[in-house]
Amino acid sequence: MPTPGTTASQATPRALKGPARRQFVLDSARLLCGVGLLGLGLAAYTKQAKARPPLAIRPPGAGAEGDFLGACIRCGMCVRDCPYSILDLARPESPVATGTPYFTARSGPCEMCEDIPCIKACPTGALDHALTDINQSRMGLAVLSDQETCLNFLGMRCDVCYRVCPVIDKAITLDLRPNTRTGRHTMFIPTVHSEHCTGCGKCENACVTDEASIRVLPAKLAKGALGEHYRLGWEEKTKAGGHSLVEDQGLVDLPDRLPEGVKLEGHFDPGSSPPLPSLPPGLGGEPTAQGDSALRKPGTEQGKRLSSKDAR
Amino acid sequence: MNNKRIGAEAVAAKGWLAAHRWLLARRASQLSLLALFLLGPLAGLWIVKGNLAYSLTLETLPLSDPYVVLQALVAGHVPARLGLIGALIVTVFYFLVGGRAYCAWVCPVNLVTDFAGWLRLRLGIKGSAHVSRSSRYAILAMTLLLAGLSGTIAWELVNPVSMLHRGLLFGLGAASAVVLAVFAFDLFVMSRGWCGHLCPVGAFYSVLGKWSPLRISASKRAACNDCMDCFEVCPEPQVIRPALKGAGKGIGPVILAANCTNCGRCIDVCSKDVFTFDLRYKNPPDNGAQITRHAATRGN
Ligand code: SF4
Ligand code: SF4
Ligand code: SF4
Numbered sequence: 001m002p003t004p005g006t007t008a009s010q011a012t013p014r015a016l017k018g019p020a021r022r023q024f025v026l027d028s029a030r031l032l033c034g035v036g037l038l039g040l041g042l043a044a045y046t047k048q049a050k051a052r053p054p055l056a057i058r059p060p061g062a063g064a065e066g067d068f069l070g071a072c073i074r075c076g077m078c079v080r081d082c083p084y085s086i087l088d089l090a091r092p093e094s095p096v097a098t099g100t101p102y103f104t105a106r107s108g109p110c111e112m113c114e115d116i117p118c119i120k121a122c123p124t125g126a127l128d129h130a131l132t133d134i135n136q137s138r139m140g141l142a143v144l145s146d147q148e149t150c151l152n153f154l155g156m157r158c159d160v161c162y163r164v165c166p167v168i169d170k171a172i173t174l175d176l177r178p179n180t181r182t183g184r185h186t187m188f189i190p191t192v193h194s195e196h197c198t199g200c201g202k203c204e205n206a207c208v209t210d211e212a213s214i215r216v217l218p219a220k221l222a223k224g225a226l227g228e229h230y231r232l233g234w235e236e237k238t239k240a241g242g243h244s245l246v247e248d249q250g251l252v253d254l255p256d257r258l259p260e261g262v263k264l265e266g267h268f269d270p271g272s273s274p275p276l277p278s279l280p281p282g283l284g285g286e287p288t289a290q291g292d293s294a295l296r297k298p299g300t301e302q303g304k305r306l307s308s309k310d311a312r
Numbered sequence: 313m314n315n316k317r318i319g320a321e322a323v324a325a326k327g328w329l330a331a332h333r334w335l336l337a338r339r340a341s342q343l344s345l346l347a348l349f350l351l352g353p354l355a356g357l358w359i360v361k362g363n364l365a366y367s368l369t370l371e372t373l374p375l376s377d378p379y380v381v382l383q384a385l386v387a388g389h390v391p392a393r394l395g396l397i398g399a400l401i402v403t404v405f406y407f408l409v410g411g412r413a414y415c416a417w418v419c420p421v422n423l424v425t426d427f428a429g430w431l432r433l434r435l436g437i438k439g440s441a442h443v444s445r446s447s448r449y450a451i452l453a454m455t456l457l458l459a460g461l462s463g464t465i466a467w468e469l470v471n472p473v474s475m476l477h478r479g480l481l482f483g484l485g486a487a488s489a490v491v492l493a494v495f496a497f498d499l500f501v502m503s504r505g506w507c508g509h510l511c512p513v514g515a516f517y518s519v520l521g522k523w524s525p526l527r528i529s530a531s532k533r534a535a536c537n538d539c540m541d542c543f544e545v546c547p548e549p550q551v552i553r554p555a556l557k558g559a560g561k562g563i564g565p566v567i568l569a570a571n572c573t574n575c576g577r578c579i580d581v582c583s584k585d586v587f588t589f590d591l592r593y594k595n596p597p598d599n600g601a602q603i604t605r606h607a608a609t610r611g612n
């Protein structure tokens with residue numbers, strides 16, 4: 001390690017002899033262990049710091065939490081330039097990574113400034129300068145987190161979250177559902193659409209229940225994932241210009257499991273005769289290059305052997 | 313306790329003011345920088361916005377801390393233009409005036425650790441844990457390694473330096489406990505413990521200023537009367553000896569060690585005016601050789 005400013009008291013090991021040399025080695029080992037331990041502790045703390053608490057929302061333009069913690073230098077320029085003073089830098093005791101900017105939607109939501117001064121102020125690009133339309137920001141995602149307390153779910157017409165939403169009728173819509181309790185009314189269910197919700201938190205801020213029934217969470221917490229292999233038939237159909245892919249391509253005939261003795265014409269049944277090898281290769285059964293079809297031809301060598309074994 | 317106050321001779325020889333010139337200048341620099349930053353949040357006068365990590369002065373001059381920017385780079389994020397320009401300006405500035413001038417003239421923690429050091433002396437607290445002064449370079453390397461491995465600016469989670477400055481401007485919270493811990497550590501556990509042994513920020517600026525032209529020079533070392541006051545007052549006393557006592561060994565009078573903070577305490581405290589600010593190039597090895605050869609070879 002280059003150590004500018006070292007003095008005669010910290011000479012190179014080569015110049016030392018005997019006990020002095022041993023002392024040097026010991027000291028170096030101690031130093032390495034100490035710093036190593038410090039590093040391990042800090043690494044553990046870093047990992048923990050990446051798990052942001054759900055109610056701390058980052059300003060617009062912030063990337064994924066891990067990226068943000070590598071980019072934000074904690075200067076507070078965004079905090080200073082927010083005209084509504086909703087942003088704050090995390091103090092060491094708060095569960096948000098020390099010094100990083102965040103806001104709490106319930107107490108002060110992002111007002112979605114059209115000129116986005118917080119992003120303009122950021123000297124590092126931790127808040128992405130490419131984001132110029134505040135409606136495209138994704139600070140988090142609103143979730144109607146308690147259907148038991150949401151007044152609209154109880155059959156009333158509160159609608160406050162829907163009305164305060166800056167992306168009204170896109171980010172939150174009111175979906176109609178029959179009220180089965182009264183049997184004669186309609187429920188107006190606030191429904192969040194992730195492709196439009198900016199995560200500003202105005203809905204959570206405005207929710208009239210004592211504890212908010214709708215909350216903005218980091219998208220990573222709020223959003224499910226369907227799995228890539230899922231295809232929604234109705235969407236595929238529209239994409240394909242209105243005709244079903246399934247019908248066009250024909251179905252794959254999967255084996256039917258039927259009760260013994262029952263036959264279903266035209267269906268492939270692996271359980272029906274002639275039987276498949278019941279012994280694994282090496283114990284009498286042999287794999288075939290031609291595949292299973294060869295086994296079922298009664299005339300072939302294998303077919304004979306198999307059926308004779310089976311008869312035994 | 314010590315009967316003799318450090319610098320008593322200098323005060324007698326030069327008068328109190330002259331014997332505290334650089335100390336006063338340094339405190340003025342530290343406090344006025346802090347005041348400049350505080351004017352915004354306290355009085356709504358936004359001459360400077362931000363904190364030591366990055367600030368914008370008069371809406372035009374960007375300044376960023378090259379150490380934190382380096383960590384961001386190692387973590388895999390290239391800062392936007394203003395952040396980079398700011399880091400460049402600050403890098404060039406400290407390269408010119410001495411890297412650790414940051415420590416002596418700007419860093420708010422210096423006020424805390426200097427106070428701890430002063431109190432330690434006044435209370436006569438002896439005994440100090442032994443940790444190598446090069447630990448800080450190991451810690452510096454560790455912070456950079458961790459930034460690379462974790463992809464985050466990990467050190468900023470715990471850095472007392474930025475915590476204090478940011479805390480003063482944005483709300484201290486538990487940062488006050490961290491700063492208090494640094495103070496108590498320096499006072500009770502290790503003399504000059506934080507700044508002189510552990511702080512990776514100071515270590516970074518040491519490296520940055522390794523080849524700085526502006527240096528302290530013991531240019532009148534021939535006049536040294538071995539009162540040892542400079543060694544007592546210096547936060548990095550190991551840097552003085554080669555320059556002050558090197559006449560007989562062909563070592564020039566300029567303090568070239570990167571850990572010197574360019575604080576000027578040694579200038580203040582010397583009754584013989586041995587030290588001055590000078591350029592590193594004015595470093596004749598034969599300076600004072602004739603007169604002190606005898607003393608130097610025997611004294612060391
Ligand atoms: S968009 Fe406006 S209100 Fe929202 S965080 Fe940025 S500056 Fe503040
Ligand atoms: S302005 Fe950018 S770098 Fe500074 S605290 Fe805000 S997000 Fe972080
Ligand atoms: S060593 Fe660290 S804490 Fe001390 S003055 Fe320098 S930067 Fe500040």
Ligand code: SF4
Binds near residue numbers: 572575578
């Ligand atoms: S040598 Fe002088 S200027 Fe350098 S750190 Fe020591 S007292 Fe300060």
